[in-house]
Amino acid sequence: MKKLPLSFFLRDDVVLIARELLGKVLVTAWNGIVTSGRIVETEAYAGESDNASHASRGKTKRTEVMYNDGGIAYVYLCYGIHQMFNIVTNVKGIPHAVLIRAVVPMQGIDVMLERTGKKVADATLTRGPGKVGKAFGFHTSQCGQMLTGNETYIGDDGFPVDENDIAVSSRIGVAYAGDHALWDYRFYVRGNSSVSGSRS
DNA sequence: TCTATGATCCCCT
DNA sequence: GGGGATCATAGAT
Numbered sequence: 001m002k003k004l005p006l007s008f009f010l011r012d013d014v015v016l017i018a019r020e021l022l023g024k025v026l027v028t029a030w031n032g033i034v035t036s037g038r039i040v041e042t043e044a045y046a047g048e049s050d051n052a053s054h055a056s057r058g059k060t061k062r063t064e065v066m067y068n069d070g071g072i073a074y075v076y077l078c079y080g081i082h083q084m085f086n087i088v089t090n091v092k093g094i095p096h097a098v099l100i101r102a103v104v105p106m107q108g109i110d111v112m113l114e115r116t117g118k119k120v121a122d123a124t125l126t127r128g129p130g131k132v133g134k135a136f137g138f139h140t141s142q143c144g145q146m147l148t149g150n151e152t153y154i155g156d157d158g159f160p161v162d163e164n165d166i167a168v169s170s171r172i173g174v175a176y177a178g179d180h181a182l183w184d185y186r187f188y189v190r191g192n193s194s195v196s197g198s199r200s
Numbered sequence: 201t202c203t204a205t206g207a208t209c210c211c212c213t
Numbered sequence: 214g215g216g217g218a219t220c221a222t223a224g225a226t
Binding site: 054057060061062076077078079080081140 | 218219220221222223224
């Protein structure tokens with residue numbers, strides 16, 4: 001399987017990147033323990049001018065990792081419980097990011113079950129960003145990790161995603177962002193049972 | 201220092 | 214379909 005090159009993440013259209021990440025494969029291999037899954041739901045966060053983005057308040061200790069060149073991980077804690085995994089995009093100085101909201105498990109399902117404390121692998125295993133973070137073993141200490149290395153990367157196995165199967169909607173859980181909450185920045189594979197929220 | 205709050209999920213009814 | 218878990222961050226004191 002090919003890895004997506006750094007140039008994929010350095011482009012300036014974060015919304016396009018979020019859309020193109022559908023069907024790609026997220027792989028982590030901490031200490032040689034491999035888990036992977038096909039990305040079926042993403043959200044774009046478009047920098048300081050986007051009120052739903054953490055970067056809307058400018059550069060802080062938490063958000064500074066987004067100001068680096070793309071192709072690295074932005075991992076943060078939400079609601080005190082959930083490790084959320086984001087992909088930083090665009091070039092140095094522009095804090096764009098794509099949140100991975102849901103994947104379909106591929107490799108290492110037994111490891112994911114162990115990490116999430118589940119008994120059986122059903123469609124809820126990696127449905128929702130908090131569970132993706134947990135199943136793949138992400139932690140805020142992995143903030144800034146390269147996504148083009150051997151421990152963590154985004155793969156392309158040529159899996160085709162039909163344009164007609166790609167659905168668009170407003171982002172989830174960002175009502176505080178006012179009008180920006182209405183932007184069509186969420187992309188998902190229509191009808192896929194691993195997609196969180198509305199999937200029709 | 202102190203306090204409010206969230207890019208969520210699970211369990212309960 | 215409603216509320217509690219649980220804590221780092223940011224902005225206020």
